[in-house]
Amino acid sequence: MTLLTEPDNRTAAPRARSVRSRNFALTVPALVLLVVFFILPVVSLLLRSVMEPEPGLDNYRALLGSTTYLKIFLNTFSVSALVTIVTLAIGFPVAWALAIMPSRWASIVFAVLLLSMWTNLLTRTYAWMVLLQRTGVINKTLMGLGLISEPLPLVNNLVGVTIGMTYIMLPFIILPLYGVIRKIDPAILQAAALCGATRRQALTRILIPLAAPGMVSGALMVFVMSLGYFVTPALLGGTANMMLAELIAQFVQSLVNWGMGGAAALVLLIVTLTLYAVQLRLFGTARMEGR
Amino acid sequence: MTAPFLHIRGLRKDYGIVNAVKDVNLTVERGEFMTFLGPSGSGKSTTLYILAGFENPTAGDILLNGESLIATPSHKRNIGMVFQRYTLFPHLSVGENIAFPLKVRRWGKAAIDARVRKMLQLVRLEGFEDRKPAQMSGGQQQRVALARALAYDPPVLLMDEPLSALDKKLREEIQHEIRRIHQETEVTILYVTHDQEEALRLSDRIAVFSKGVIDQIGTGPELYADPATRFVAEFIGDSDFVTCRILSAKDGRADLSIGAGASISGVPVHGTAVAGGTAALMLRPERLSLRREAAREGTSGLSASVTDITFLGSSIHVAAAAPSGETISVRLPFGHEATSGLSRGDTVSLDFDPETAHVFCG
Ligand SMILES: Nc1ncnc2c1ncn2[C@@H]1O[C@H](COP(=O)(O)OP(=O)(O)OP(=O)(O)O)[C@@H](O)[C@H]1O
Ligand SMILES: [Mg+2]
Numbered sequence: 001m002t003l004l005t006e007p008d009n010r011t012a013a014p015r016a017r018s019v020r021s022r023n024f025a026l027t028v029p030a031l032v033l034l035v036v037f038f039i040l041p042v043v044s045l046l047l048r049s050v051m052e053p054e055p056g057l058d059n060y061r062a063l064l065g066s067t068t069y070l071k072i073f074l075n076t077f078s079v080s081a082l083v084t085i086v087t088l089a090i091g092f093p094v095a096w097a098l099a100i101m102p103s104r105w106a107s108i109v110f111a112v113l114l115l116s117m118w119t120n121l122l123t124r125t126y127a128w129m130v131l132l133q134r135t136g137v138i139n140k141t142l143m144g145l146g147l148i149s150e151p152l153p154l155v156n157n158l159v160g161v162t163i164g165m166t167y168i169m170l171p172f173i174i175l176p177l178y179g180v181i182r183k184i185d186p187a188i189l190q191a192a193a194l195c196g197a198t199r200r201q202a203l204t205r206i207l208i209p210l211a212a213p214g215m216v217s218g219a220l221m222v223f224v225m226s227l228g229y230f231v232t233p234a235l236l237g238g239t240a241n242m243m244l245a246e247l248i249a250q251f252v253q254s255l256v257n258w259g260m261g262g263a264a265a266l267v268l269l270i271v272t273l274t275l276y277a278v279q280l281r282l283f284g285t286a287r288m289e290g291r
Numbered sequence: 292m293t294a295p296f297l298h299i300r301g302l303r304k305d306y307g308i309v310n311a312v313k314d315v316n317l318t319v320e321r322g323e324f325m326t327f328l329g330p331s332g333s334g335k336s337t338t339l340y341i342l343a344g345f346e347n348p349t350a351g352d353i354l355l356n357g358e359s360l361i362a363t364p365s366h367k368r369n370i371g372m373v374f375q376r377y378t379l380f381p382h383l384s385v386g387e388n389i390a391f392p393l394k395v396r397r398w399g400k401a402a403i404d405a406r407v408r409k410m411l412q413l414v415r416l417e418g419f420e421d422r423k424p425a426q427m428s429g430g431q432q433q434r435v436a437l438a439r440a441l442a443y444d445p446p447v448l449l450m451d452e453p454l455s456a457l458d459k460k461l462r463e464e465i466q467h468e469i470r471r472i473h474q475e476t477e478v479t480i481l482y483v484t485h486d487q488e489e490a491l492r493l494s495d496r497i498a499v500f501s502k503g504v505i506d507q508i509g510t511g512p513e514l515y516a517d518p519a520t521r522f523v524a525e526f527i528g529d530s531d532f533v534t535c536r537i538l539s540a541k542d543g544r545a546d547l548s549i550g551a552g553a554s555i556s557g558v559p560v561h562g563t564a565v566a567g568g569t570a571a572l573m574l575r576p577e578r579l580s581l582r583r584e585a586a587r588e589g590t591s592g593l594s595a596s597v598t599d600i601t602f603l604g605s606s607i608h609v610a611a612a613a614p615s616g617e618t619i620s621v622r623l624p625f626g627h628e629a630t631s632g633l634s635r636g637d638t639v640s641l642d643f644d645p646e647t648a649h650v651f652c653g
Contacts, residue, residue: 190345191378193365195392195439205391209382 049262180214294357329500371440
């Protein structure tokens with residue numbers, strides 16, 4: 001009788017296992033979806049990159065052996081790095097201000113940030129084109145004020161890409177940084193001040209080291225997203241600084257060369273995964289030992 | 292006349308319409324251990340934060356060695372502070388935490404190392420240099436915070452309820468450490484607490500805060516024996532209050548009567564006593580003696596009936612109801628002859644020395 005009313009440990013353990021396997025069963029549809037829509041395309045691209053036009057590593061050899069393509073790789077990395085640095089430089093003070101401002105104001109700023117994220121990417125990029133072009137609002141204002149006599153070249157070059165991409169990437173750095181900075185007890189900074197630290201010393205020796213995990217994960221996200229960005233560089237950048245995504249689009253759309261397109265995409269994927277692994281290694285499990 | 296070491300003068304702080312500190316005046320001598328004692332919201336922390344430079348006073352001034360501190364920013368005040376919350380820098384080791392104020396002062400490496408070692412010795416945490424704050428207990432973290440705050444030899448050390456997050460036993464242990472460190476370093480300490488026992492154990496003098504002002508400043512025994520207000524009497528030591536009627540008052544002494552009882556003369560009086568008016572007579576449980584008969588004519592006693600008897604180990608606690616219905620507590624040593632055979636409902640006489648009682652008017 002007691003066996004029926006009080007299941008003991010021996011029966012409880014297999015039950016837990018069966019619950020787990022039933023829970024696993026629930027994830028099967030999602031896994032199927034993942035395989036069909038994400039893994040299969042990647043695998044087929046990988047296959048085409050080594051099979052077309054004929055089996056071998058010719059596509060990779062062509063991609064990595066040509067200075068033209070290497071320049072595009074290099075350009076992609078340097079533009080992404082520049083965007084990451086500018087985003088971080090603007091994002092950190094904004095996140096810091098958000099963390100210390102009254103929460104009512106902060107929620108207004110967040111609403112604006114989210115609203116901009118939800119606005120169509122193409123619309124936002126065109127809006128920047130309108131602002132930055134030779135006859136755009138910025139040039140007209142500066143000329144009207146007599147600050148410049150010739151319109152500044154703000155689009156179809158590195159400046160345009162950096163401005164447009166920084167704007168799009170900002171929320172991705174502000175949100176994680178805000179989360180990290182909010183968790184820092186203001187009393188720690190008060191203690192630093194009483195210890196004799198100037199604002200600058202408190203910033204460089206306490207605040208930035210404490211915010212480092214947020215900075216690294218935000219920066220990495222921005223860098224990786226920038227590596228694969230297409231719309232903004234295509235519209236605001238010039239032909240002189242083409243990025244990898246544009247090259248892939250050209251291979252596939254204009255040249256119908258799936259082999260080369262696949263190879264370029266795969267190189268991008270490998271770089272991305274490597275960076276992700278590095279971040280996990282540095283900040284994944286242990287994070288900051290102090291907290 | 293030389294200026295006092297630390298002088299707080301007419302200090303006031305408003306947050307919008309909230310008046311956190313009304314008018315605080317205080318002088319502290321070099322090397323003194325001064326405690327701010329008071330209930331929650333009485334303005335203790337605010338006063339300390341103004342001293343630290345985190346807040347600007349609405350009015351008033353703070354003078355250290357005769358010079359105003361108000362215009363000096365926190366990082367140039369050279370004041371030490373231990374906070375209620377744990378404020379060690381989490382990404383730095385214990386040693387690096389203590390070295391931090393010395394590094395920003397650009398001390399040499401050898402001097403820093405020697406100083407860190409000395410500080411760790413002072414707080415008895417030798418060998419913990421390389422630990423991260425997260426690997427230390429709360430009590431150890433506060434000791435490191437103390438070492439960090441003392442590393443640069445500040446003239447004044449502020450402590451805002453540094454032990455309130457710790458359990459009672461650990462708290463007492465660290466109280467002893469703080470006393471020893473105060474004696475060894477001779478640093479001037481301003482200490483905030485709302486625990487009267489802690490205040491009594493640690494301080495040279497105590498400033499009792501109430502609603503943004505200091506009600507009374509004095510040593511523990513002074514505050515206990517001679518409270519200036521009913522608030523102080525309630526806050527320091529145990530006390531009961533019995534309503535009485537003032538018969539006459541002169542030279543800080545009053546004659547009074549309780550209910551229909553006899554007159555009691557020569558009780559120290561505080562506030563403006565009006566003959567015929569009512570007032571509160573303060574009685575301390577350990578200052579009453581108990582006799583098992585109704586109060587006699589001509590003694591400073593009142594009749595009461597026993598309502599409860601509690602055995603508390605070394606002492607016995609007797610609760611008795613005065614004729615007015617108010618409860619008076621008496622604490623007697625265990626085995627006191629008056630307690631043998633005492634039971635509820637017995638009529639007893641509670642006697643006291645008028646000098647040790649106090650009357651508060653208004
Ligand atoms: N930044 C602030 N804004 C508005 N009111 C404040 C602020 N800081 C303190 N107060 C108010 O000022 C009063 C005194 O606060 P304070 O922190 O000095 O009290 P305290 O004596 O330290 O109390 P506790 O024992 O609870 O720490 C309180 O009523 C508090 O609500
Ligand atoms: Mg406080």
